[in-house]
Amino acid sequence: MAPRWKWKGAEAKALAEPIANSVSELQLSLAKTESSGSLSSCNVLLAVEPEQAELLDRCCFGRLVLSAEKGKKWIQLSFEEAFYLLYNLKCIKIYLQGRCLEKEVDTWMYMRSKRPKFPIFFKAYSHLRSKNWVLRSGLQFGVDFVVYRHHPSLVHSEYSVLVQSGDSNRLRAWSDVHCAVRLSGSVAKTLLTLHVSGNSNKEDLNLPLCLENYTVEEHTICRWSPELSREDEIMKP
Template identity: 55%
Template sequence: MGPRWKGKGAEDKALADPMSKIVSQLRLSLIESDSQGLLSGCIVLLEANAEQTELLNRACFGRPIVNADKDKQWFQLSMEEAFYLCFALKCVKIVSNDKWLKNDEEFWSYVTPKRANFPNLCIAYSHLRMKNWVVRSGSQFGVDFVAYRHHPSLVHSEYAVLVLSGEDGNTNGRLRVWSDFQCTLRLCGSVAKSLLVLYIDKNGNGAVFPSCLENYSVKERLITRWNPEQSRENKPK
């Protein structure tokens, strides 16, 4: 199932403005302004100027928060988004409510107990983002993420992404029997998405930062339904 572009000229617009270029511009802007994300429960709040607001929207990081101040815009980042900006791109620093700066290890230790399966989700999110996919929450479709080839205003999401552990016997209980596969595939098919399963292999490492990020591996599996009509041999005439 290929990309479904939204309207005439959408593909040309995407090719003329690649996501890698947008993210690079955002990274430089955040570094120059020494941006800090405020840790608030299970989200991170990021203050942005006008330029950064445009770039965050174009790169699809976070969700803008409506406020009365026209000169300042706040974005609500998920933990996966915040950690990617902090650890992978190194363009955002994380501070707690008391304005105390948290390093990568402290941020990891804070999030891991609060967010179930966070290490695997973080690895999967970073894996897709590094391949220049736009990654958004997939809760609406019963999956972990949905992946877009470019900005959602230009193209529909192409993949529904499930993140599973490659070593823990699928402790989250998904895709354990064939009926799970059939239900998930039917749902994905009804919304014109392909099911992409990312298996996170710890390779003998635990969730201790940063060794887990350095040694984890990701296996991609594209799951499709078997169609007997398409798979049947042509009958001789």
């Protein structure tokens, strides 16, 4: 499926402003001000300057939290987004109840304790994000993430992503596969499954280094229609 740009000129705008450039700019800016985020039970609140909030939005990290404070903006990040800024981009610090978590592993362990599947989900997130895909929650489409080629204001998401690991509950029954494929099709997305595997050793999970040992297998799943798949061009509708 070709990308569906939202307006005329959106594609040109996307080409002129690659996400990778915005992310580099964001990385420099956040590192300079030593920006810090506070952990809560399922997300991270990041305090930033107004121009950094604008940069975060351009790169699609987090959501702006409305507040009356002047000169300071609050951004709510998912665990994946926050850990990506911390571990991959090294541009934020993380606080828990007012205390700075100096070591990345402390943040890692906290997030794992709140969400046992965090390592798997983070691997999937960082796998796509590091290739400059933009990820958002796929909650409303019954998947884990939706994936955009560029900012969601320019283009519709192209893939709906299910993250699979050895003990996943999804796509086990045929009816479940049908359901996911049909829903993805009806919202013009391609279903992408990311099978994350490796690290049977539980000890390794205690360090973000375990991410190095994970492998990600990508599969798109789509409906096969005999009529549309014939070799004979004339038979095509």
